[in-house]
Amino acid sequence: MGSRQQILHLWLAEAALDQAVVAWAFHDGTRGGGPGLPAGDPPYATGVAALEDGWHLIQSSMAAPVAAAHELSQLRHEFLLERRIESED
């Protein structure tokens, strides 16, 4: 008996958790034994919608210094969420 972790990465349009999801990634430590993501593209409209569905926020991107010359790189507003699923294993 133990718990398995599900991880959800959300990248939002801007820095606030109630803004739109623009990218996501799901990693499932239950190997399909736990709940999946809601159908949809994206599965949650905003970060807050994921909280309302039982996800727990464990990390968000820090406010980064202003990039030189408006440079763009990776998606900037990253939020990491988890769910712990009880397992019989």
Place this chain on the structure above:
Amino acid sequence: MKWPSGVAKLVPLIPEDAPLPAADHRLTTLEVARFVADGYLRFDALIDDDLNERIIAELGALAGAKFPQAVGKPPPEDALERPATMTPLSQCYPEPSLVGEWIRRPEVQGIITSLVGSDPLYDHDFVHLLPGGSTYEQHLHVDAIVDSEDPTFDIQLFYFPGGVSEGGGGTRFVPGSHLRRVRAEDVARYQHIVGEQQFEGPPGTVMVFHHGLWHAGQPNPSDQARWMYKLRLNPRVPQVRLWNTDDFAACHNDASDHTFATMRFDSVAQVLRQGQPWQQGHELRYELVQRARLWRYLSGDEGFDADYYLTRLEQRAPLAAGAD
């Protein structure tokens, strides 16, 4: 040209009956502006079925030469002769090569000439062959390594001689991602991006990518082998107004074209303003700045701007100092 779903088509700018590409096979100004905004252009069924069918055998032979080398093994002694990196394209794949025939087709030459000049350097090519039922899947990536800051760019041509049917698992790519400077592997974390696409289309379709576009090969759930020929080319001339510029004067705007003041709806800036679904809010402004920079290089107009972001910053201090 097929326009991707989810992206507003600029009907007033590019009418349905507009000849695409331009009559001399080069791109138009508005097509090149679209390339700057989206990082790619797509030409459905550009190549006829005759060449699409004939070229498969040669692509198979090319794959036979390239695949061993890609995994550190020498190619077979009778392997097809391949060009060396930095060979001028005009010297690659001489007749009767069918790959050479494809390269020398006027409609392909028109795309190449418009973006990297008429005789760019061959960088490399590769045959992406995935048997039906293959589960091989790449993570999202950018080719090569972190890129330079200058606006010059390579192109990568993607040719699908057999096409890809709906659900056939064609190349995944993220429109508008090409102007972000990233390590090649860092974007692997994005399993899904709103507005990303997966290629499907008829035989003979050719796509041209800016080298920075994020992309990934996908599994082939169909029962048919999937062929894609990729060719990377380096410019060796300034990439300034190499396309058909018949429409340039009519659509190239000045720096006053500004959404929050007065704006044009028929200008290059209006094409550059069109964001992708994953580019929302203020983020799109930074994208627009990068696009304006690239258009300055391509147009040769260092005073070009879209929505005044660059010009405002560049002229503030001189103006404050009393310069005319």
